[in-house]
Amino acid sequence: KLANHIAKTIPDLGGVCDLSDEDERAAWLCRIHVGEVWGIGRASLAKLEAMGVDSIADLRDLDPRPVRKAMTVVGERIIHELRGVCCLPLELMPAQRKGCAVTRSFSSRIEDRATMEQAVSAHATRLGEKLRRGGLGTNHVSVFYHTSEHDRGDPMRSVSTTVTLPEATNDTLALIKAALEGVTRTWREAPGDRPWRYSKAGVITTDLKLLEESQRALIGQLDRERSAPLMAAMDECNRRFGLGAVVPARAGLETKRTWSTKFEMRSPRYTTQISELPTAHA
Template identity: 75%
Template sequence: MLEEAVAAHATRLGEKLRREGLGTNHVTVFYHTSEHDRDDPMRSVSTTVQLPEHTSDTLALIKAARHGVAKTWREPGERPWRFSKAGIVTNDLVPLSHSPRALIGALDRERSGPLMAAMDACNARWGRGAVVPARAGLVSRRDWNTKFEMRTPRYTTQVSELPVAYA
């Protein structure tokens, strides 16, 4: 489930990078348990995975993210970890058209470009999450998604959430 969550975040990162025409050559993967569950073992982990060149390819980002999880995963004792948050962070974004290509281990942009464009087109037509890599899991079957029931209203950014006073 942790790898699925990290893969889903990498999928979303790829969508955002392609929308802006940007690429990244590294991802920082993190996950941690809740600091409020004092009875459970606590763990906070992060690692940075380098890519051979800048990319916005979802499949390359998922592979790097899964490598980060594999690199940091440690089996718990007798009690399983109950992770409360996982994600991906990246910085040093550059325009993909101006990024240098790798000599060794270069990614195949010419082959992955049409696939990513088709995936983005399907998601634009049928809604985000309509087409996702299998590693990211089916959106409808994710039991780890963000729970919005306890979120505070977003009055300043969502006009639809403004309180209405009736006279």
């Protein structure tokens, strides 16, 4: 970061700064204001200036103990890092995903149960695709849907529930079944003449785990041997022919989903959609 800052602010270097030499690096630390250090904000800068700190070298040479009192452990860590001591280990592998959610606002309000079931089934289908991509599974699915606070005069309602599965899975059919159970638990007809007009729904799951390492159920065990090749075939079709080419019937055909999110203001997808490539005219 120091080399990058110097290369950008000193035109004579031509955009290249090499700080591999220790003496060269130390010389630059004396010339750059401490406020340029990443992690030193306005409040921290005022505290350091009160300690007589002006340059990065001044900060590096401070006693870490008073800095920790003034700037917490973050300030002490900065001092050690300026001295070449690694305080945070390098993560060579990305952390495993802990949760996953698929939520969408509807392009038009949903008033009937059948359409709501189709919407949450489509969300559960997308959730299964995301889980399989990481080899993850879940043993519970939370379903929610609610009306919009911007629909003035309409009755308001917001509900959510969590459905527990017998064991962790990423099978789309099992996730859809759980999502539909969530709708069954929470759906109510409006008491008056005016129906609830729902504006958004979603499915959420947390505490994800690697499917191959998850514990199998003693009772109600899912048929993974049958599910795995079926899900793999569906994912391959969607990769080859486009997202949504093959979906369970409960999720509905994408071209006939009256509730789907509108993308009227979306930027052209030049890198993923051939039909949206710009056309040059002679």
